[in-house]
Amino acid sequence: MNKSVLSFQNVSFTYKNGDQAILKSLNLDVKEGEFVSIVGASGSGKSTLFRLITGLEQQSEGDIMINGQSYEKRLGKVGYMPQQDLLLPWRTILDNAALPLELHNVSKASAHRQVSQLLEEFGLKGYENRFPSDLSGGMKQRVSFLRTVLSGSNVLLLDEPFSALDAITRLSMQEWLLEQWQKRKHTILFITHDVNEALFLSDRIFIFSDKPVSHLEEIQVPLSRPRTQKDLNQQRVLDVKDYLIEQLRSKVNT
Incomplete structure (x- = not known):
């Protein structure tokens, strides 16, 4: 069985000057090499979860373990990809x-x-001397x-990285991301509002519920790997999709 690389053990969190707890005694566990998506209504606490993992916020109670260790300072212990490319x-x-290599004091020549x-592996050969303004959103x-x-880091947090892309580019990037993940076997946590995206990419899906979040409902994606977009049309996957949409709608309407 794969070892745990990220776990929350009875973690609680309330923002300073906040009148409502965001997390309360939350437990979760993510195994080495897993691809886990996180879905939930806006404001449900998904981004707060990432802020806690990265160390931008500190829990008020409980332990957050990364690769089996609890760190007083977690900054730099995981990789983080925000919605905007920055x-x-x-x-x-x-x-x-x-840039991340330079921040780890790697010489510029070695980093380059x-x-x-x-x-070439990332589809960027020939663009190394270009500037961001020369590139498309997908690039x-x-x-x-x-x-x-x-x-x-072996743990990567991806916060809605494809949400600003057009539909065709988004599908292409999802397929490309899976290729990279299967090749490198990082552990990925992926926030998305797109149910199809979560089903296509993930091994498991966590559903954020009403605050304070004390439990994440877990959905096992009923697809083997490798998979294609056409696999999302299987009836068992459509049933899970309907359930996910129903759960997300219920959170919005409460």
Whole structure:
């Protein structure tokens, strides 16, 4: 059985000056190499979960374990890819991708060598000396994901990374992301509002409920790997999709 790489043990959290707890005695466990999506209504606490994992916020109670260890400071222990690519417009693609290596005190020359070895694999060969303004939305997200991979962590948090892309580019990026994940076997937590996206990408799906969140309902995706977009038309998958939509609608209407 794969080992746990991320776990919440009775974690509670309330924002300072907040009058309502966001999490209350929450437990969750994510195994090595899993792809787990997180869905829920806006404001349900999904992004707060990521802020706690990254160390941008500190829990009021409980333990957060990363690779079996509890850290007083978690900044830099996981890779994080936000919804916006946040590429620095004055840096080339090569320099943008090399940024996490530079922050780990890797020399510029060595960082450039490491990035250059991955450019073709990430579909960025020939773009290394371009600037972000020269790239399409999908290409920018490839750079952003490369930068996240180069953080060096085996746990990657992806916060709605494809939500701003057009439908066709989004499907293409989902397929590309699965290829990269299957090749590298990172553990990925992926926030999305798109039920089809969650079903296509994930091993499991966590549903955020009403606050304070004390339990995450877990859905096992009934698909083997490798999979294609056409597999989403299987009746057992459509049944799960209907259930997910019903649950999300009920959270919005309460």
